[in-house]
Amino acid sequence: MDFELSEEQRLLQDSLKRLLTDRYGFEQRRAHATSPEGWSREIWSAYAELGILGLPFAEEDGGFGGGPVETMIVMEALGSTLALEPYLTTVVLGGGFLRHGADAALRSELVPRIAEGGLLLxxxxxxxxxxxxxxxxxxxxxxxxxxxxxxxxxxxxxxxxxxxxxxxxxxxxxxxxxxxxxxxxxxxxxxxxxxxxxxxxxxxxxxxxxxxxxxxxxxxxxxxxDGLPLVERVVDEAIAALAAEAVGVMEAAHLLTLDYLKTRRQFGTAIGSFQALQHRAADMMVQLEQTRSMAMYAAMMAMDEDAGERRRAMNAVKVQVGRAARKLGQESIQLHGGIGMTMEYAIGHYFARLTAIDTLFGDAERHLRQLSDAGGLVPAG
CATH class of the missing domain: 2.40.110.10 (Butyryl-CoA Dehydrogenase, subunit A, domain 2)
Structure with missing residues (x-):
């Protein structure tokens, strides 16, 4: 199976990363968070100009015909900067309900407005x-x-x-x-x-x-x-998107921690030279890469028409993401020491977002029980 991104997907990834790097630093995010709406309308308009608000919708409905892989790319990038805009709620969740539950007339009315940034769900x-x-x-x-x-x-x-x-x-x-x-x-x-x-x-x-x-x-x-199957399908797609966001959050938290280990000095030397801390940083990398693999698996399974197979897959994804996110988040705070608990430093905010991702649509322990009740990821027989 080919896990390489296409040229168009790489261009999307690079363009969004460049936008977020230029306009979504930690201090800028803090300013957005304290605004009346808690996010930036200006950045939302920039997303619309980039085309990511219409990304997962069919071209005949006014979108750009993207799929779960494109959503994975976007969510990972948004996670890396802890973006506050309502992409998950409007495009992933709201868009999912329109794509799977709305008639053509309603889609043609609402999708262009979402794509241009004029409608929030x-x-x-x-x-x-x-x-x-x-x-x-x-x-x-x-x-x-x-x-x-x-x-x-x-x-x-x-x-x-x-x-x-x-x-x-x-x-x-x-x-x-x-x-x-x-x-x-x-x-x-x-x-x-x-x-x-x-x-x-x-x-x-x-x-x-x-x-x-x-x-x-x-x-x-x-x-x-009988709308519950529709709800479950859209939530499964949202779980796949959250897994990708978790990868972006975890990668950023890991890099912040590595940078801190290289610059923080005790006993006359950088604490990153201590072997015990190197081992813990290596464990963080293992958690990150395992989660990245599960996010790719989630993107593959998000559009599966077999509801049972898709649900078991998302149960497994939630278990891995929740447990790995907690482990990496805890390690990042502990390796930073006291400064990691302050609101003025970024790492605590990354841990808070990882905690929220774990609880959205069921935490790791709930999904583990559901996966067990279903007979495991690959049921016997």
Missing amino acids: AFAQTEPQSRYDLGDVETRARHDGGAWVIDGRKGVVLHGDSADRLIVTARTGGGTRDRRGIGVFLVDARAEGVSRHGYRTMDGGRAAEIQFSGVRAAAVLGDPE
Whole structure:
């Protein structure tokens, strides 16, 4: 199997790295994080000019026809600078729901607006009782005339405070944890009955608590009576994207740590000359390269039409990424010593993002249980 990037993919990689290197230093990121929206509209416009906002969409819908490998390239680059813009929520998650659940008319209406940077999406799924269970939904949707009306509450909606449209899971039938009876709805974030409370997350990003009271949905994505398979497919693709982002975060954290070991001096010599610390830095490299391999595997499996195979693959990816990210993050903090715990130094922010990546859509231990229940990555027989 050929793991080499094509000429077009290398050009994408180089162009995005150059943009982020020039315009997304650590101090610039801190300024973006403290702005009212918590990210940069100017940088978002630069992403649009570069073409990455329309990257995964079909050309006939107004996109550029990219796939999971292109998404992997973008997410790794964004991870390396801890970029704060809502790429995951708008392009990966929101875009995934449009690609797999929207009709051609809706795609042709929304995709060009996303590609030009004029439309932001957010996925409102998590509820107070649901934790990591995608099928645990209490928010209700009822038919009223020709429209669906939504009532309920969603929490930790990433970039939900700045989104223009919300993609909301709501129960159209059955009990709270039934697999069937879940619909996916597109809602105008400024519609009557939508109440949003935004806040900053522990990794420097943004999220919101959102209340829906008699809110009329603008559209239905997929089957309103059986939307959970659509949700699971899009989340699997998001997990692949998060694995790539983790590689970028881990690589940057590793390089920062190596640089610190080469410059920090104790007892008259650089601490990087101590063999015990060299061994720990080598262990960090092993964790990074194992995660890189799993991110490539995730990109390969993200478009698999076999839901069971794809789910087992993403379970395995989440286990590796979560455990490796925690190990590398802890080592990077410990090798930096006390300075690694300060908000003024970058390494702690990288560790915070790795921690957030581990918990998004289920931590390593949850996915290990799911993989075990499924019989392993390669089930016997």
